[in-house]
Amino acid sequence: MTILSPSPFAIDPEQILHLILEALENVVEYDLAVILKLVNQDTLAVEQARGRLFFQELQNYQIDLKERQDIAKILQQQRPVLFDKEDTHIDTYHDILELPVDHSCMFVPLHLQGTPLGVLTLDHQVCDMYSASTVRFIDTVAKLISIIVTQSRSSRELLSVQQRLTQERNLLLQEKSKHFQDVIGGSAVWQTVLDAARLVAVSDLSVLIQGETGTGKEQIARLIHRLSPRADQQFVALNCSVLSPQLAESELFGHEKGAFTSAYTQRKGRFELANGGTLFLDEIGDLPSELQPKLLRALQEKKFERVGGEKTIYSNVRVIAASHVDLGLAVQEKKFREDLYYRLNVFPIALPPLRERKDDVLLLAEHFLSQLRAQPYYADVHLSSQSVDCLQRYPWPGNVREVQNIIRRSALVAGGKRIDPEHLALKTLQPQNTLNEAFSDSEYPEQKKEHEKLQPLDTVIRTHINKALRLCNGRVYGKNGAAALLNLKPTTLQSRMKKLGINRE
Incomplete structure (x- = not known):
């Protein structure tokens, strides 16, 4: 297709x-x-x-x-x-x-x-x-x-047809497709994440991906881009945690020649480079506070000015943000702008830690081993049965990134042959004296916590509609209205609002 x-x-x-x-x-x-x-x-x-x-x-x-x-x-x-x-x-x-x-x-x-x-x-x-x-x-x-x-x-109208075609294609794609080559996993909780990525990819809604370090936030962002109508355009990534307050605005929006001491030439920012494609803002919670209102304006109005410039530049960009910290809590603590949070958090995706998807550990390990086998030195690399057992019992505090690093290191130590437990060296990563102590459930009480009960569907829908109305200042109709944001007909949205007892704010 x-x-x-x-x-x-x-x-x-x-x-x-x-x-x-x-x-x-x-x-x-x-x-x-x-x-x-x-x-x-x-x-x-x-x-x-x-x-x-x-x-x-x-x-x-x-x-x-x-x-x-x-x-x-x-x-x-x-x-x-x-x-x-x-x-x-x-x-x-x-x-x-x-x-x-x-x-x-x-x-x-x-x-x-x-x-x-x-x-x-x-x-x-x-x-x-x-x-x-x-x-x-x-x-x-x-x-x-x-x-x-x-x-x-x-x-x-063309965009609407395009979105329908993209959605149909995404539903037909199997996990073995090249689109899913970097998002390995077969557990139910991981399939929920992939289903969410399929669903939101066809739209231009802002996405906020939250999860612990190493859970694969950038990989999910790239998947959404690959599944979207923007797949043939640029995917531009920016890690906000490495931005200095002095140069952050230039990184995002670019600068004109002479805008500051070291601005010897004109430079395009990430928003301009990503025009027509997707901009991924990793660790958005670390974005300097003085830049947050300018990012909000660029998201709302799709326009900005370079540092030192007066010309308004338009940029048709789909923004995906990610954070390993709870941005909702950061808003409550006045560390992150509330209006920017709601603008980014239109479609939230929560990534589970690897300890909650233990069935995927061996799939991930084999994926990283197969990548190594493409090199002659690692052609025969494989896991022993004892190593398989160790991998399944280990709690993986570093998540998927830790699996990748341990597999690469142990394959080298094993000389590209069989990987035994001593090559994994998992014990050295824990303060306990024995391997069994390293895997003690008492050290990881969160594994015993029950999942929160699901809210009733009407409650979830009511919350989502209210969030859309807040973003649109209570407006239902028009291109900046809640109906357009939710991809619904205005009459359909009003019917649902009436059914759920929602009044415009």
């Missing part, structure tokens, strides 16, 4: 709209330019906005055409309107933005072959800024914007 992947050179329609507004400002002066898209027959929602009067709340602004019959009428007439200072009319954004009574205001419907698509509005605080010739020019620009809005709709 062939899966279409986006070209790394393709420009997102939203980015094109932003560039048009940016270029328009060089020709026609405005304090606020807004493109609103018709999301259904009765609602206009802000798609792009720019200008000195722009503020964040405007990004989620919607107009109910049932209440604004004046705007609905202009949409139907499909002709641009320049309001004269003598005209009596209600400002487009009267309920969130206060403008002078005699300010300049232009309202241009967007339509294609008679089909209404939305509107373009231009506002300036100074009176009589726009002439009839300006209106004709903006009407021409509006025709171009209408084509792009239509293209945006077609792109979303």
Whole structure:
């Protein structure tokens, strides 16, 4: 099955709209330019906005055409309107933005072959800024914007088909497929992780992978990338724990020449390098606190500026983050931003430690041995029955990474032949005097703890919907609404909210 992947050179329609507004400002002066898209027959929602009067709340602004019959009428007439200072009319954004009574205001419907698509509005605080010739020019620009809005709709429909094809392929893929070559395991708890990776791969949702050191967080992130429509594009990894506060912003967003003392040339950051692909932020809990709000903005708005630069850069990136610490606890302790946590934790995946998937130990050991056998020196390397027993009894505090390291070391010590317990040297890794003491259950009381009881399904769904509503500021409809985030029809989401007794916050 062939899966279409986006070209790394393709420009997102939203980015094109932003560039048009940016270029328009060089020709026609405005304090606020807004493109609103018709999301259904009765609602206009802000798609792009720019200008000195722009503020964040405007990004989620919607107009109910049932209440604004004046705007609905202009949409139907499909002709641009320049309001004269003598005209009596209600400002487009009267309920969130206060403008002078005699300010300049232009309202241009967007339509294609008679089909209404939305509107373009231009506002300036100074009176009589726009002439009839300006209106004709903006009407021409509006025709171009209408084509792009239509293209945006077609792109979303294509993406939906692409996601369905990818999901069908993922369900058909077997664990023996090359896609799963680095995520070895057959235990039930590990299959749950792989199923979660299959499920989330088809979407662009942010993923937060949490688990102990050595459990395979980067391998799962790479699996999600391989199973996604972005598989043909870049997978860019960045370990946040090695970033210094001084250079962290440059690593993420790049810098311009001369931005600081050692910036001798322009440099692209990881967000820019990962455009069209996946950005993996490992140990996200160690990200410097001063950089966290900038990362949040890049995730929310898909745009940023290089250090020392003024030009806004768009980046179509899917972000997967990972941490070995409990980020929820870090939020409670004020060590990590709560809003950034919720933005990253849209789809959480918890990786089990190896002591909870003991059935996978021998599979992992054999996997690492088979890799070694590809080298002539290790062609005959194998485990003795006593070594097999030791591997199964050992608690593996270092998880999968420890298995890999021990197999590599013991194969070398064994001369590439049979690996015996003395070659494994597991005893030396524990403070106890005997091998049996090293495997004592009393040293690992967590193994005896019972698993937490599963919550009722309605409770899990209610929690997930509430989280989505918080992320979207209570908004259900539109591209930035909870329905789009959850990949549901707005009517379906509202039905579930009603059933579960969920009210918009």
